[in-house]
Amino acid sequence: MMNGFDMNNEYIEAVRRINAGKSRKLFVLTFGCQQNEADSEQVRGIGLLMGYSLTETPDDADIIIVNTCAIREHAEDKALSMLGNFKALKRKRPELVVGVIGCMAAERHVVEHIKTGFHYVTFTLEPNMLHLLPEVIYRKLALGKRSFIVGKDDGSLTEGIPAERSSGFKAWVSIMYGCNNFCSYCIVPYTRGRERSRPSESILSECRGLVAHGVKEITLLGQNVNSYKSDMDFATLIENIALLDGDFTVRFMTSHPKDVSDRLIEVMGKYSPKIAPYFHLPLQSGSDRILKLMHRTYNSEKFLTTVRKLREAVPGIALSTDVIVGFPTETDEDFEDTLRVLREVEFDLVYSFIYSKREGTPAARMDGQVDQARKDERMSRLLALSDAFADKKNKELIGTVQRVLVESRSKRGSESSYTARTLTNKLVHFTSDECLIGEFTEVLIEKAGAFELFGKLKK
Ligand code: SF4
Known part of the structure; x- marks a missing residue:
């Protein structure tokens, strides 16, 4: 399913007309992951089409758009407190437009809170609905109306939204949106919706264009790139990108260990280093019992087998991972299992997180929450181990x-x-x-x- 994004969109033209002859500026503040960074580039692209110039500060902006992250409650608090800072600006300049996009704008209770508690916020727009941005801005500028777009995502995809990229030589290319995995600690499937993959031809033509413009590094983005599915799978897609002429490298993130296919591993070996010899493979826990509770649908043995295959197929590959410490009911034994896997793999880098409850996810309602002191103690042991391996791996490169x-x-x-x-x-x-x-x-x-x-x- 796809909606064409009409570059002659009547609302773009209408906002352009309103802005004609005036110097109007757009400021975008981004929290969260690379997907949000990529979305913000599209917001800037749409802004330029509507006649705005870009500014690096909210102080002289006519529109402020806050692109939010909902992955942790702390991230939400930060975004809301930042919104609070814009109240004074709005008092000074009543015509200021303030909008909220990103994952928080997909949570009904947050949108309701913003609608009633932040009267100076002009609009919220849930993810996957950026093509409505010109319309909500027009509604404010021409009709003085606030808009709160939530629960309207029908699973379709919008193609052709222009991006104003922040780098001339590195580019993110979203290949899919949403997630079907429902890991028990994660809010993403509730905020970004179900998986939907862009057509391969659109992705390939975007990559061709980027390479032609001198881009040296393309990063394919998606919550779970390995389950990309259109007329081809992820392995074939990245192979086709690697086959494009030009001096560039292609990376991807993020992967789910359950979906790493033998064919992808083979393609990575065949096209390395054009396909970067690097894989971020989130382990989350080395305990099979905890993995089950996390709803990760692989076990530590399957994970280790994938690591072995990757190392065989792609000599010199670097591996990084994510680990959650102190997931509900995690015992000392479970934690030792995680350390065992870390010792066996010797990751180049481990991104470790202390588990914190995320309201709206099944894990937040689980019994057996681990107390903070125990989580902290486990975290320092994990950091000592993972830093030692990172140091060892890097030292192996001396002289190369x-x-x-x-x-x-x-x-x-x-x-x-x-x-x-x-x-x-x-x-x-x-x-x-x-x-x-x-x-x-x-x-x-x-x-x-x-x-x-x-x-x-x-x-
Ligand atoms: S794979 Fe799991 S952790 Fe990753 S976005 Fe989907 S639900 Fe969240």
Whole structure:
């Protein structure tokens, strides 16, 4: 199912007419994941079409759009308190338009709270409905009406929304939206809806265009990219992207261990390093009992088998993971199982999170919530172990030459210091007399810590 996004959308034109001859500015504030970053790029793209210019500060903006995250309650509190800050701005400039998009805008109780408690908020718009942005802005500007669009997502997809990308050489490409997995701790299936995949031809043509414009790194985005399904599966899609002419690399995130197919592993091996030799494979727990409670539908053995296959097929691959510490009923034994898997895999990087209740998810209602002191103690043990492996993995690279994509000037060091990323997604600092931002180059690694590498340009 797909709605065409009409570039001549009457509301875009109508807002353009209202803005004609005036200097109007749009400020977008983004919380949360890469999917939100990608959505914000589309918001900016639509804003430019409606005659807005972009600003980096809310102080001189005519429209402020807050792109929210609902993954943790703390993230919601942060977004709401940020909204509170805009009240004073609205008092000074009554014509200011303030909108809320992202996952929080899909939660009815949050929308109700915003509607009644934040009178200066002009609209909320749930995810997957960005094509309605011109309409809700028009309704405010022309008719003075507030809009709260929630519960309208019918599972369709909108193609062709323009994106104003924040980087000229790195690009996110959403290939699918939503999630069908209902992990028991996660709110995403309730906020982003069920899985829907973009047509492969649209994705391929977007990638072709990006490469033609000199983009060096494409990251395919989706809550669960491995279950991408259109006229082809994910392995075939990424293979087709890897086959495009051009000097670029393609990455993807995020994956679910249950959906990593042998064919994907084979394709990654065949097209490495054009397909980056890096895989983020969220473990969450090494205990099969906890994995079951999390509704993850794999066990630690299946996870370890996938790791073995990846390492065999893609020599030098880097692996990272997510781990949740202190999930309800987690015992010392369960936690030891997690450490056992971490020891066996030796991940390059572990993103670890202390479990915190997320209202609206099954896990929040489970008995056996683990007390904070125990969670903290487990977390420090996990960090000590995972940092030691990160350090070990990075030190193994000393003396090797790494192909890197130069991202920016380094915040540390001299004017000539740069920050780059290896194909395996590791941060590298090096110096260069020439500005190489946006270019691939080769760096000899001389020093390494757990989270960064240091090197010099290979002559
Ligand atoms: S796979 Fe699980 S954790 Fe990931 S978005 Fe879907 S429900 Fe959430």
